[in-house]
Amino acid sequence: MADPIRNIVILTGAGISAESGVATFRGPGGLWEGHRVEDVCTPQALRRDPELVHRFYDERRAKLASVQPNPAHSALARLDAEWSGGLLIVTQNVDDLHERAGAKRLIHMHGALRSALCAMCGARQGWETALPPGTDCTGCGEAMLRPDIVFFGEIPYQMDAIAAALDAADLFVSIGTSGAVYPAAGFVQEARRSGVRTLELNLEPSEGSHWFDESRQGPAGVLVPQWVDEVLGGE
Ligand code: OAD
Numbered sequence: 001m002a003d004p005i006r007n008i009v010i011l012t013g014a015g016i017s018a019e020s021g022v023a024t025f026r027g028p029g030g031l032w033e034g035h036r037v038e039d040v041c042t043p044q045a046l047r048r049d050p051e052l053v054h055r056f057y058d059e060r061r062a063k064l065a066s067v068q069p070n071p072a073h074s075a076l077a078r079l080d081a082e083w084s085g086g087l088l089i090v091t092q093n094v095d096d097l098h099e100r101a102g103a104k105r106l107i108h109m110h111g112a113l114r115s116a117l118c119a120m121c122g123a124r125q126g127w128e129t130a131l132p133p134g135t136d137c138t139g140c141g142e143a144m145l146r147p148d149i150v151f152f153g154e155i156p157y158q159m160d161a162i163a164a165a166l167d168a169a170d171l172f173v174s175i176g177t178s179g180a181v182y183p184a185a186g187f188v189q190e191a192r193r194s195g196v197r198t199l200e201l202n203l204e205p206s207e208g209s210h211w212f213d214e215s216r217q218g219p220a221g222v223l224v225p226q227w228v229d230e231v232l233g234g235e
Contacts, residue, residue, distance in 0.1 A: 007086035009169045011187055015176020019221045022095050026178050042152050050133035057147035058130040061113040062095045070099035072224035077102035079228045088165040092184050109156040115148035116140045166190050177222045179208030
């Protein structure tokens with residue numbers, strides 16, 4: 001019989017929010033809401049055209065007001081509340097649907113739309129409205145606030161905590177992510193190397209499906225509640 005599961009690490013991507021009406025990144029044409037990633041999601045783009053980059057994230061932030069968590073977010077929040085073992089939800093998403101569903105053990109490895117980051121002093125502050133370039137940081141006073149988003153070429157947040165959780169995990173589950181962007185795409189390989197069981201829940205086979213012990217295909221709103229029932233039922 002397989003060893004009992006105590007520690008679970010869950011990686012989520014844009015697919016878990018798709019049924020809430022948040023656009024995925026690699027949709028039709030490979031564009032993100034009509035933009036090439038390199039025009040809105042790189043440090044070079046921020047330097048070249050701060051108006052465009054800030055406006056892009058202002059629009060994404062404003063959109064959050066009209067979307068709600070779906071059954072997949074709610075199921076993970078229930079798992080977080082009821083699972084007595086170790087658990088960490090690592091999301092690549094910059095929306096706040098996991099926390100609005102009630103998840104607590106959560107890391108936003110690619111940053112968060114409802115947060116502003118000072119490019120001068122590194123302080124963060126909650127941010128709900130538009131964030132024009134040149135906004136003053138309330139910490140250091142410099143006009144250097146930017147969207148708190150990890151751009152391509154920047155290091156994702158809390159990588160040490162994620163590595164420690166993966167190290168201690170018995171089960172790694174990847175939900176709604178294409179497996180196209182590292183380092184998150186490499187978590188399944190790290191998990192496998194240390195003998196962790198791996199499960200993928202995605203609408204279709206992803207670029208990394210072959211790395212998983214098991215891959216289930218279907219909408220997150222159906223697959224995730226089913227899987228959470230299984231896990232909590234077996235505790
Ligand atoms: P992608 O848009 O690359 O992939 C979304 C995945 O979700 C695809 O494999 C879809 O098949 C799947 N999917 C779509 N709808 C689904 C549904 N209803 N249920 C389950 N799965 C569904 O998004 P990510 O993998 O999250 O980085 O992208 C990774 C990173 O690339 C993002 O965090 C972002 C982007 O550039 C930054 O912003 C730094």
